Amino acid sequence: MDLSYIPIAENTIPDRIQTLDIYHVHHSRMTAKQKRSLGPAPLLYPEPALLIATYDANGKPNAMTAAWAGICASDPVSLMVAIQPPRHTHDALLTRKGFTVCVPSEKQVAETDYFGMASGKKYDKFAACGFTAIKAEHVDAPYIAECPVILECSLSNHQRIGTHTVIIAEILDVKADEDCLDASGSFPDIEKVLPIIFDCGSKNYFGIGKKIGKGWSIGKSLMSKK
Amino acid sequence: MDLSYIPIAENTIPDRIQTLDIYHVHHSRMTAKQKRSLGPAPLLYPEPALLIATYDANGKPNAMTAAWAGICASDPVSLMVAIQPPRHTHDALLTRKGFTVCVPSEKQVAETDYFGMASGKKYDKFAACGFTAIKAEHVDAPYIAECPVILECSLSNHQRIGTHTVIIAEILDVKADEDCLDASGSFPDIEKVLPIIFDCGSKNYFGIGKKIGKGWSIGKSLMSKK
Numbered sequence: 001m002d003l004s005y006i007p008i009a010e011n012t013i014p015d016r017i018q019t020l021d022i023y024h025v026h027h028s029r030m031t032a033k034q035k036r037s038l039g040p041a042p043l044l045y046p047e048p049a050l051l052i053a054t055y056d057a058n059g060k061p062n063a064m065t066a067a068w069a070g071i072c073a074s075d076p077v078s079l080m081v082a083i084q085p086p087r088h089t090h091d092a093l094l095t096r097k098g099f100t101v102c103v104p105s106e107k108q109v110a111e112t113d114y115f116g117m118a119s120g121k122k123y124d125k126f127a128a129c130g131f132t133a134i135k136a137e138h139v140d141a142p143y144i145a146e147c148p149v150i151l152e153c154s155l156s157n158h159q160r161i162g163t164h165t166v167i168i169a170e171i172l173d174v175k176a177d178e179d180c181l182d183a184s185g186s187f188p189d190i191e192k193v194l195p196i197i198f199d200c201g202s203k204n205y206f207g208i209g210k211k212i213g214k215g216w217s218i219g220k221s222l223m224s225k226k
Numbered sequence: 227m228d229l230s231y232i233p234i235a236e237n238t239i240p241d242r243i244q245t246l247d248i249y250h251v252h253h254s255r256m257t258a259k260q261k262r263s264l265g266p267a268p269l270l271y272p273e274p275a276l277l278i279a280t281y282d283a284n285g286k287p288n289a290m291t292a293a294w295a296g297i298c299a300s301d302p303v304s305l306m307v308a309i310q311p312p313r314h315t316h317d318a319l320l321t322r323k324g325f326t327v328c329v330p331s332e333k334q335v336a337e338t339d340y341f342g343m344a345s346g347k348k349y350d351k352f353a354a355c356g357f358t359a360i361k362a363e364h365v366d367a368p369y370i371a372e373c374p375v376i377l378e379c380s381l382s383n384h385q386r387i388g389t390h391t392v393i394i395a396e397i398l399d400v401k402a403d404e405d406c407l408d409a410s411g412s413f414p415d416i417e418k419v420l421p422i423i424f425d426c427g428s429k430n431y432f433g434i435g436k437k438i439g440k441g442w443s444i445g446k447s448l449m450s451k452k
Binding site for chain 2: 032033034035036037038039040041042043044045046047048050067068069070071072073074075076077078079080081082101103106109110111112113114115116117118123127128129132134137145146148149150151156157159161162163164166168170171172173174175176177178179181182185186187188189190193195196197198199200201202203204205206207208209210211212213214215216217218219220221222223225
């Protein structure tokens with residue numbers, strides 16, 4: 001029996017959404033609850049807390065905290081990061097056409113927060129944190145040696161979207177601490193990296209939790225359903 | 227004493243990185259460890275596990291799992307999501323010029339995995355999961371009523387980056403389950419939403435962990451340092 005597109009009984013959905021078109025309701029393990037409209041807001045779950053490192057016009061290593069970033073292609077391997085023009089990192093990145101994405105670990109949460117508050121125009125943030133700036137191998141940018149995972153990124157293109165410049169860059173290399181690698185040695189073990197989650201609502205930082213499922217596996221049982 | 231730019235003693239850094247330029251090493255609470263170069267790879271920590279929902283050419287609600295997404299502007303509130311052209315969602319999204327980003331909760335990890343494996347060309351994924359498709363208020367797309375947070379997105383522009391189409395869209399509204407809101411009622415409480423983290427290395431899913439710091443606060447002590 002094809003249960004698709006059967007209108008549901010009116011009394012199973014709260015008043016607020018009864019007026020909307022409802023296409024599928026059947027066998028649900030979960031309840032469709034009443035939703036509140038919050039308006040346009042930059043709320044995505046989860047977001048990363050990353051450090052974007054550049055050399056400024058004077059050659060000083062600098063970095064800023066960024067939560068607005070994501071991978072955007074697998075070949076050429078590329079990522080997106082959004083940066084506001086007034087940030088010291090903005091012009092440095094566009095001038096040098098290179099930067100690194102440094103993935104901080106839980107133990108670096110104070111430094112990660114600081115890199116988002118202090119401006120490189122005024123502070124030597126690497127010095128304040130006791131961080132080691134190492135020149136990247138493939139791009140004109142430093143990386144933070146203390147961060148467990150580093151992405152060396154070369155600017156591909158950029159476009160202005162309102163308040164932000166959306167940077168698209170090619171990832172020329174990933175570097176990771178030897179002791180953070182998976183047993184295969186081919187990628188970082190997330191439970192050794194212990195990356196930081198930024199909660200865009202409360203503005204708090206969280207660690208990662210427990211493994212809840214294996215990809216391309218836990219959903220297989222649903223493949224037999226029509 | 228300004229400790230910036232003082233070359234470090236050679237024996238404090240492993241052989242592998244001695245040949246690189248090192249600008250700052252002092253007072254570090256953390257050790258700069260030996261790094262392994264892994265080559266270009268789409269590895270970012272953490273990544274989200276999101277469901278991108280659209281109506282296809284026949285008006286059938288469909289969704290796909292996406293980890294490659296991020297907020298990219300605060301005004302107009304916008305986000306980026308990268309989608310491969312062969313995906314059923316790709317043409318639906320570009321034709322309808324609208325989609326929703328549905329944030330699944332931990333308890334929906336099997337469904338989240340399934341939405342990444344099955345194609346909407348062959349399967350009715352909403353039906354298989356018992357998910358409720360509700361027409362979005364502001365865009366020509368459905369949302370998954372069972373997901374705790376929904377972003378209604380309107381296509382702004384798109385560009386091809388190698389393997390993927392990079393979609394930039396304006397977030398016209400965020401909807402969240404009433405019982406997932408923070409006490410203030412103005413944004414979702416991440417500990418009630420319980421979003422899913424995708425580990426791009428191991429391809430496993432993780433939950434969020436403990437709060438490790440308060441933003442614009444835990445890093446304040448470093449502001450007094452030069």
